[in-house]
Amino acid sequence: MGKGEQTRDAILDHAMRLASKVGLAGLSIGRLAADLEMSKSGLFAHFQSKETLQVQVLDRAGALFAATVVRPALAAPRGERRLRALFERWLDWTKTAGLPGGCLFVTAAVELDDRPGPVRDRLVALQKEWLDVIARVARTGIPEGHFAGNLDPDQLAHDLYAVMLGYHHAARLLRDPRAADRARAGFESLLTATRARRSA
């Protein structure tokens, strides 16, 4: 990796951590230049525009999420255990990844929902990819006999996303010390409902 790339990655890492606190809109080239003791023109040489920077921060966070959550969880056995591994790593990911302001994607989702453009498009693409990963992992539980054949994996992916948004809300806004336990109980309810529908 050349020096240019190293600098670019260092900028993106800093920007990603900052964005987890202040949102993507809070990423100004001026602020980053001051934080990193670089010139604004030096930063512009790497990113050309704030929008390019924002898209690359999202991509960087996506790569970190894949490395921290997805790839290790895929090492677990197919089916329910893999889904549980995915869920537990997801629950901890902002700590593991060292994001001080919580999940960047949750913040960005609310920031960007009314702002059409390439940054929003990139976020939507990343979120859909992630929902697809969850659905695919859930689907591996059907041939294993962990989940019923009538399981709707896309619904389960949506529901798990909701559980995680509830966790973020309880932990970060309400400072609820039981936020993680609440999220785990929500996850178990979803699995219980899946089993109840099978036996019904």
Added chain:
Amino acid sequence: MGKGEQTRDAILDHAMRLASKVGLAGLSIGRLAADLEMSKSGLFAHFQSKETLQVQVLDRAGALFAATVVRPALAAPRGERRLRALFERWLDWTKTAGLPGGCLFVTAAVELDDRPGPVRDRLVALQKEWLDVIARVARTGIPEGHFAGNLDPDQLAHDLYAVMLGYHHAARLLRDPRAADRARAGFESLLTATRARRSA
């Protein structure tokens, strides 16, 4: 209601609708003055500071939520039907209340989670009140025999909040046309899990 109060309410209604799109941080006295063709000093006479305005916008939204969701739902029979009424009205509330940018509380939660102060405190108080209302309504289903005696009403309130955050994410960021159906299916899963635990 005096003319002063009427003006104040008209400002708050406009500010609330604007905040549903741009967030509470986007509420500048200057922007409101321009939108409403008032002088900045006229607006300051009503609100003194941006922070006071933000707190009052939250209170106004809380009052609207109570009128649109809570009070009509409380007219439904105790227990499961009342909980369903609460859920359905909640799902539709931004449409019923005419909030063009979706739920103001969801946006504010992400905006304010890292910003200590009176606005955040007011939001947290309103959110806890609302979770308490859900838990109390869920609890009325126990003596009615709709829910098991071992139901944890606070967990159910947390879980329903998560379902609604998932709805907001799917509807507003992902523009998923099935967002409301997904939320309803998530709600049914929670009730199914409650029943499965009772019969287990």
